[in-house]
Amino acid sequence: MFETQLVMHEEDFQKILVVIQRLVRDANSKGIFVVDKNGQLISEAGELEGIDSTSLASLTAGCIAATGGLAKIVGEEEFPIHFHQGQRDNLHITLVGSRIILVVVFDERSSLGLVRLRVKKAGAELARIFEDIEQKAKLEAASGSSPFAEITDDDIDNLFSD
Amino acid sequence: MSFINYSSREINCKIVFYGPGLCGKTTNLQHIYAKTNPDLKGKMISLATETERTLFFDFLPLALGQIRGFKTRFHLYTVPGQVFYDASRKLILKGVDGVVFVADSQIERMEANIESLENLQINLKEQGYELDKVPYVIQYNKRDLPNAASLDEMRRVLNPMRAPDFEACATVGKGVFETLKAVAKGVLTDLKKMGR
Known part of the structure; x- marks a missing residue:
């Protein structure tokens, strides 16, 4: 059935930020993006802040989805690591757990080997954080606590009053 | 899957x-x-062929305003309509919160509408969704064309579930925002129900 809704609280957001800010330094990268497999941007760090990260997130998810489809055709479950090499900048994309994508943008100041090494450790940390988030979301869903239970029809209508 | x-x-x-x-x-x-x-929109991305047929998807991020102190952001996607792009359609449906079915009103496209609607139901089912449980609206597009089927006929064939439906002529924008508002409303109402 439905996956659990992704709900991000401030403390979890901060935990993710700490991991990716450290990864930016450890991997000598230009920028890091954490993206949901459905194309939602979750967090970002590094000197690329300010670029069109919404599009980046959507296209990354599309790319992962397409290669995931390819993987199944050749009998693989997933292709969990992708590397795109450009003239100046490169992209290293990794699947973390079942629903998160970690994108590292790096140039000649770093190397594929270093990025791979650092991503391995950071990816494991992120996977643990997202497992916690998912558990919390399940508990919250079961207890029925949500700020949106209080939304009225008027609130929704007001959104569309031009 | 809302976030x-x-x-x-x-x-x-x-x-x-x-x-x-x-x-x-x-x-x-x-x-x-x-x-x-x-201020309310991001960049529109179209992954299309050289003849401007959608190859993978179009994407448009849109902000609609605030609800209870939360900014509401909608990510709009289209699927490639051509029959042989079914694998891509399945991927794009993943994590969907609301669906708009755009029907072509031209009478000779009725078969294609039916086939696409069936395909939508199959692809949703594969992911554990049922069309009647997902916020869903229908748009009868190209109402301005002389060979358009009657509205009654379109409704009878394509909307037995009586989902909210709208007549449109997307090239001039008629009915486009009405459709969007209806589906966005459906998604938010669903979110409210889930919170209960």
Whole structure:
């Protein structure tokens, strides 16, 4: 059935930020993006802040989805690591757990080997954080606590009053 | 699958425009893009062939305003309508929060509408969704064409579930925002129900 809704609280957001800010330094990268497999941007760090990260997130998810489809055709479950090499900048994309994508943008100041090494450790940390988030979301869903239970029809209508 | 971010106080939802090839899904998004205040929209991305047929998807991020202190952001996607792109359609439907089915009103496209609607139901089912449980609206597009089937006929064939439906002419924008508002409303109402 439905996956659990992704709900991000401030403390979890901060935990993710700490991991990716450290990864930016450890991997000598230009920028890091954490993206949901459905194309939602979750967090970002590094000197690329300010670029069109919404599009980046959507296209990354599309790319992962397409290669995931390819993987199944050749009998693989997933292709969990992708590397795109450009003239100046490169992209290293990794699947973390079942629903998160970690994108590292790096140039000649770093190397594929270093990025791979650092991503391995950071990816494991992120996977643990997202497992916690998912558990919390399940508990919250079961207890029925949500700020949106209080939304009225008027609130929704007001959104569309031009 | 909506994403609720307490840190940035945002709700993000995904809406997919589905329908047969050349029914006007991309045209809907282009109109929304053209008519939306630049502060409220992001860049529109179209992954299309050289002949401007959608190859993978179109994507348009849109902000609709605040609800209870949360910014509501909608990510609009279209699927490629051509029959042989089914693998891509399945991928784009993943995590969908609301669906718009864009039907082509031309009488000779009725078969294509039916085929696409069946395909939508099959692809949703594969992911554990039922069309009657997902926020869903229908748009009868190209109402201005002389060979358009009657509204009664379109409704009878394509909307037995009596989902909210709208007549449209997406090339001039008629009915486009009405459709978008209806599906967005459906998604938010669903979110409210889930919170109960």
